[in-house]
Amino acid sequence: MTYIPAETLAAEAKKTWAEVSAKKEPLKPKDRMAIPAQEMPSQDPAIRRSNMEEVALGYSAEEARLEALRCLQCTTAPCIAGCPVSINIPGFIQAIADGDNKKAIDILKESSLLPAVCGRVCPQETQCQAPCTVGKALKSVDKAVSIGRLERYVADWERENGLMEIPAIKPNTGKKVGIIGTGPAGLTVAADIRREGHDVTLFEAFHKPGGVMVYGIPEFRLPKAIVQKEIDTLTAMGCELKTNFVIGRTRKISDLLGEDGFDALFIGTGAGLPRFMNIEGENLVGVYSANEYLTRSNLMRAYDKERAATPVFDSERVAVLGGGNVAMDAARTAVRLGAKEVYLIYRRTEVEMPARVEEVAHAKEEGVIFHFLQNPKRILSDERGWVRGIECLRYELGEPDASGRRRPVEIKGSEFEIELDTVIVAIGNDSNPLIRQTTPGLETNKWGNIIVDENGKSSIERIYAGGDIVLGAATVILAMGEGRKAAAAMNKMLANS
């Protein structure tokens, strides 16, 4: 993919829009399909390699309206079924095409509380955009209507024009709800419950709210200011926020439900316990979990070497192990922190990689070197106990496994070494044990995920849970979907108690 400057894309869109909008006749499906798919304007890769600013710049008004016109408004709307929160996608897209952004954002907000976030981080190509009729007709999911980019466009339009409104709040019920964790699940539940007039207190273990959106997802993919705006809305709604507060340690679940007088709790603490590979050399100096690497850079702002007290390695040659979004974030962060060579090692092929296609494309543009069908065997130490390299094995794809993906099979005797000073392990997270260990009676599965019923209720009355602590490591949109379901059940429970 060659880089096209944002200005060029915008100028082309302007021209095309002039032609399309000059047509007197209503557009036929054929005309819509003929409109070129609008690229996402982005920062020049050569420049963005050394800054933390957002890479994707967002559509211009013409780009958005052209992209919206590509939607066939098909009656089957398979996109809606592909969306975990069933957004009325053709509805909001039609509003954009009509130039009615206000209507578009209202439709989005019927279903999604975090459109500016989801528009940026949802894996659209496997959700709403996967079954898109346009993509099918053009025989490529890359040619589907860019629903996520349009979602982002209207959410940004609303925020940048100062039109975000504080939702109406029902009269106070006197009921008190505690939300544990301020990631996507927690924020969603807080909003839905506060709207019903209940008191809401959010507990956050870190010094800043936002969960993975703040400590994990880097600024260049999701600006912190966007998350902060969502938090500001919640505090303006009257939600109370307690940071530096670790449930399970500072207070226990039983304290909150007992002495502290909470009527219900929602646990949305995420999947915060990094998994390692259990290979030799994993505790050498220079081996990071992606969580640690990203937290140092994002939350603790280690990238700002002049001002931040938290250090991060001055790496020259980095390998990131894994193929998900977190692996892409870590690799691209390493590039920005000044590493000369960044490798991404993944044991399957590009097709099986769970990362968003756009992140993979961006990582490639930024010079990340992909090693597919390889897997580390051990991490090599120098005489001081620091990383000096990694020994990998080559793999080939065999029969499909339980996940339906072809299982990588090791090629015997294919060992080879890569010289490195830093290894970042991004192979996923297990659930954090703090609440589980300090809450007798709270049932969890063998991975430590909280077991809930179809309404998000746990094995203990008045305690609900959602997001990654239930799902295992998943996505922002799924966490939000779970949160909405749980919030509805909690509101019902509170109304009847």
Next chain:
Amino acid sequence: MGACNEMNRILDKKRLSETVYSMRVEAPLIARERKAGQFIILQLCEDFGERIPLTVADADPAEGSITIIFQAVGKTTRKLAGMDVGDKIAALVGPLGTPTHIENFGTVVCVGGGIGVAPLHPIAQAMKAAGNTVIIIMGARNKELLILEDEMRAIADELIICTDDGSVGRKCLVTEPLKELCEQNPKPDLAVAIGPPVMMKFCAATTRPYAVPTQVSLNTIMVDGTGMCGGCRVTVGNETKFVCVDGPEFDGHLVDFDNMMNRLNSYKKQETTDHQCKVGTKAGEPA
């Protein structure tokens, strides 16, 4: 926002030695929950400040305060040392870590080196309260660097002081009296050693031949302190453990101290102010 909930105001500040300070800080929730062996994470500025783990030397639930003891050697601890009574600490998080397992073991030898005496204090206190005979060995480079002598004397059935230069107590390393105690019959039922890593390493090496169970409390580099980052991980008996949630206390006979000491030096290059961290580290050579 933590500040809205707990003021984190400094109530009292004492200088215990040239670089070691004791502060009593308002922190009612931590004071109420904290148990021996636990620690806190402190941060002085929520935008660019680092999060550092500090041990809790004491707590007063009635007053709603905790006492932290720290050595002013890094960016944050130096800045903290410069703060005064009435000032507020931006963030205090805790209590973190798994509390010490306290029971009546019989005779417990508590070995504290340098500033390690601070976290040892509440453990010795709890061991005494559980009915143990508590023998305390305290080590420091010299008389000036010895902290909490009176407090430890008040707990100890027997108190042994060691200094590198002999300016007070015996002129020896803490491992010497520890070895003598292990040679006695009956030998101690448990040893608890807290101090510089190299001291803990050699305490464990000293008790190993006598099969005296030895607990050490590790103070590693941390970011969140809740299990989220794994930066604090150590190798214990060939397994990876997280100091913040699995620890901070581990079986000293199983800890890979060399790897732990390496990991503590991860950022030496970036931390130019760390050169003063010497108190008690001489306790390293085997007796």
